[in-house]
Amino acid sequence: MKQIDKYTNKKILVLGLALSGVSAAKLLHKLKALVTVNDYKNLDENPEARELINEGLRVITGGHPIELMDEDFELIVKNPGIPYSNPIVKKAIEKGIPIITEVELAYEVNESKMIGITGTNGKTTTTTMITEILNTDRVLGTAYAAGNIGTPASEVAMKATESDVTVLELSSFQLLGTLNLKPAISVITNLYSAHLDYHGTREEYVKAKMKITDNQTENDYLIYNADQEELSELVIQHSKAQLIPFSRKKKVEQGIYVKNDRIYFNEEEVLEVSDILLPGKHNLENALAAIAVAKLMNKSNEAIKKALMQFKGVKHRTQFVCTFEGRKFYNDSKATNSLATINALEGFENPIILLAGGLDRGVSFDELIPAMKKNVKAVLAFGETAEKIIETGKKAGINKTIKVVNVEQAVPEAYKMSEPNDIILLSPACASWDQYPSFEIRGNAYMESIDQFIQSKQEEE
Incomplete structure (x- = not known):
């Protein structure tokens, strides 16, 4: 860790906890900042x-009191999920207090x-792929996904x-708070409309995403x-970095592409498409981006393939x-929008x-509809969007x-509607929050229901 003194004795507010807030507060404390932590949850339900209190930090819980802005904070480290419409954030902007996220x-x-x-x-699949490749046959150091x-x-x-190497997945919420x-090396996997409730407009969402390359130079x-x-037009107009295109549809110069079911990086054959275990065109795109990173990091074709x-x-x-x-x-x-579900559907040939x-x-x-027409034979719908x-x-x-x-009720019903060689796929195309606290909990509930269903069928026999 670099030892810096820019935060020594500086009054800093960490707004919102969760994992990133806790980590930011501990880091600032280590850097000798005067840290105040503010989290919405009450103390009795806030481990x-x-x-942090036990480690000697000042912590205020149970809401976001606007009176905090009467204190002379020099910086706010904001949890990415807290919107800029939050009264404390708005007041900080009015007062000209810099607001960053923990990744900065x-x-x-x-x-x-x-x-x-x-x-x-x-993002997550590509981040994980890159990390796995960089750690394969690694001799010195570690690649960390973060x-x-x-x-x-x-x-x-x-x-x-x-x-070491830090392989950093960056959301638009996190990028918005970077300076x-x-x-x-930066990677932009794709760009569609998302999180407009947070960003307000598609233009602002795109602007946040492009911050990943704002400070890059010709050496990056x-x-x-x-x-x-x-x-393609955005990066050409916006970035000063060396551009490395990837394509699964066409040959590209100075980049990575697919030709005759083989993957090439700058004309060099790296591996065959069939060597990639994950199904789906979207995962092929993720792999192309990951392979490009690996080649720039001088990983061998053998390690990439392995x-x-x-x-x-x-x-x-x-x-x-x-x-x-x-x-x-x-x-x-994790498919919380239609595009992600389309990608999943297009990854399978079976019903x-x-x-x-x-x-x-x-x-x-x-x-x-177009992806459904291809090979979806039955639909089981749940939640607010069921109809x-x-x-x-x-x-x-x-x-x-x-x-x-x-999803728990969907598992046995899906089995009844299925036949051998069918794919039973949970790909909701929606966020989970109407029924489940997170997509992880929804997915875990689905997998647990599969285990219970299989066990009950085996007991019947």
């Missing part, structure tokens, strides 16, 4: 706050080489050395999806669960029983569409 703080002290990954979809993937960037920054962040690299015309032949995916992201009586169950609970539904954000699901999902299925010509209460 993170109690932990981590960047300032991180000694390791940093690789940043953003995009609308595929950021939006779950491990706070500042937690890694406190232990990473010059021999000097500059990855040596930006890997991007050349199959997206808008993204890693990708073993990589089974990330939990809740088109995750293979099990095979039972010829049916293959997949958990894609699909689709389990979908969740929080109603007032959007149409008609963009699912909308069923209506979409009917528009796609699917005769078997039923409403169930939740």
Whole structure:
């Protein structure tokens, strides 16, 4: 960890806890800042706050009192999930107090080489792929996955050395709170509309995403999806980094592409598409980005191939669960929008029983229709959007569409509607918050229900 003194005796407010807030507060405390932590949850249900109090930090819980802004804070480190409409945040902006997110703080002290990954979809899978490849046959140091993937960037920054690599998944929420962040290698997997309730407009969302390359220079690299015309134009106009395009549809110069089911980087054959274990065109794109990073980091083709032949995916992201009586169950609970579900559907050739539904954000699901028509034979819908999902299925010509209460009830019903060689796929196309606190809990409930169902069937026999 770099030893810096810019925060010594500076009054800093950490707004919002969760993992990143706890880690940021501990790092600032180590840097000898005068830290105040403010979290909405009450102290009696807030173990993170109690932990920080025990370490000697000042912690205020049970709300976000606007009176805090009467104190002379010099910086606010904001939890990414707290919107800029929050009264404390608005007051800080009025007073000209800088507001950053924890990833910016981590960047300032991180000694390791940093690789940043953003995009609308595929961030976590690409981040994990890169980490797995970089750690394969590694002799010196460790590649750490951090950021939006779950491990706070500042937690890694406190232990990473010059021999290590930080592979940092960056959401638009996190990027919005960066000032000097500059990855040596940046990746933009793709760019669609998302989180407009937070950003206000698509333009602001795109602007936040492009901050990943704002500070890059000609000594850095930006890997991007050349199959997206808008993204290609944006990076050419916006970035000063060396541009490395990836494409699964066409040959690209000075980049990575697919030709005759083989993957090439700058004309060099790296591996065959069939060497990638994960199914789906979207995962092929994720792999192209990951391979490009690996080649820039001088990983051998053998190490890349070895890693990708073993990589089974990330939990809740088109995750293979099990095979039972010829049916293959997949958990894609992370698919919280239509595009992610389209990607999952297009990854399979076999007939699909689709389990979908969740929080109603007032959007149409008609963009699912072409992918549904391909090989979805039945739809089981749940949650606030159940009726909308069923209506979409009917528009796609699917005769078997039923409403169930939740994913737990969907599992036995899906089995009844299935046959050997079918895919039973949870890919909700919606956020989980109407019924489940997170997509992880929804996915876990699905997998637990599969285990219980299989056990009950075996007991019957």
